[in-house]
Amino acid sequence: MPGERPSADVVVIGAGVIGSSIALELAREGHRVVVLDRAAGAGQGSTSASSAIVRFNFSTTAGVATAWEAHFGWLDWAGHLGHDVGDLAVFRKSGLVMLDVEAAPRASWLPLFDEIGVPYEEWDSATLAERVPGIDVGRYWPPKRLDDWTPIYDRTELDGFYVAIGTSGNQFKNAPVVGQLMTELINQVENGLDHDAVPIRFRAPRTGLEINLGAFSRRRNRNSANSGTVMG
Numbered sequence: 225m226p227g228e229r230p231s232a233d234v235v236v237i238g239a240g241v242i243g244s245s246i247a248l249e250l251a252r253e254g255h256r257v258v259v260l261d262r263a264a265g266a267g268q269g270s271t272s273a274s275s276a277i278v279r280f281n282f283s284t285t286a287g288v289a290t291a292w293e294a295h296f297g298w299l300d301w302a303g304h305l306g307h308d309v310g311d312l313a314v315f316r317k318s319g320l321v322m323l324d325v326e327a328a329p330r331a332s333w334l335p336l337f338d339e340i341g342v343p344y345e346e347w348d349s350a351t352l353a354e355r356v357p358g359i360d361v362g363r364y365w366p367p368k369r370l371d372d373w374t375p376i377y378d379r380t381e382l383d384g385f386y387v388a389i390g391t392s393g394n395q396f397k398n399a400p401v402v403g404q405l406m407t408e409l410i411n412q413v414e415n416g417l418d419h420d421a422v423p424i425r426f427r428a429p430r431t432g433l434e435i436n437l438g439a440f441s442r443r444r445n446r447n448s449a450n451s452g453t454v455m456g
């Protein structure tokens with residue numbers, strides 16, 4: 225109505241894939257949500273650059289579980305959204321070859337695949353050359369190392385303010401779950417839970433996996449298993 229001030233229970237700042245997912249889940253919970261973005265439209269930040277690759281090799285159990293859970297959301301995208309967007313967004317299952325490199329050796333994430341139940345095959349370089357024609361199986365080293373790439377999905381020191389940050393590198397794939405886990409975190413903290421003292425264990429709806437949200441806490445220790453690269 226002209227002259228009427230919009231009101232909301234929740235303001236989400238940032239209309240990328242993560243903020244949008246959080247807004248969707250909060251709205252589903254019955255909150256009145258407003259999403260603000262300084263850009264001209266939604267998805268014009270990192271989201272617009274994403275290769276949209278959905279992979280599962282992360283350096284923590286929570287990271288692997290979140291990506292595995294999220295891929296079921298991408299597989300059933302219309303079901304997840306509750307709306308068929310046709311060809312606008314389609315998940316194409318292609319398989320993924322991960323190279324066994326020092327920064328992210330397979331020994332660091334294959335046990336997590338076994339724990340979570342992510343299927344895989346192990347190939348030697350001859351098989352790799354045969355199965356992926358044209359690939360150069362030579363060695364190129366070292367990559368540039370950066371800090372901890374694990375995002376922060378958490379409350380802040382300021383009551384009522386929450387963050388989903390540190391996402392720019394590799395979290396597109398996790399968007400379907402991030403909205404859900406942030407909504408649970410927000411609801412539980414608003415209902416008095418001390419997430420800093422007793423981290424929430426989020427029960428993933430599709431896989432039934434329990435994801436310890438302490439892994440994404442702003443107060444967590446640096447993830448020493450982190451590869452120091454965008455692989456996480």
Ligand SMILES: Cc1cc2nc3c(=O)[nH]c(=O)nc-3n(C[C@H](O)[C@H](O)[C@H](O)COP(=O)(O)OP(=O)(O)OC[C@H]3O[C@@H](n4cnc5c(N)ncnc54)[C@H](O)[C@@H]3O)c2cc1C
Pocket residue numbers: 237238239240241242243244260261262263266267268269270271272273274275276277278388391392393394395396397398
């Ligand atoms: C080249 C590249 C390739 C990638 N490939 C993959 C991939 O294959 N798979 C994968 O899972 N991930 C990938 N990623 C990472 C993925 O794109 C990000 O994890 C994801 O898009 C992050 O989403 P977001 O919503 O957190 O951030 P963004 O999409 O950056 O959204 C943040 C929004 O906040 C807005 N904003 C910021 N500050 C303010 C403010 N003060 N006020 C109002 N609005 C504000 C911005 O305008 C922006 O729209 C890739 C990233 C890049 C750069």
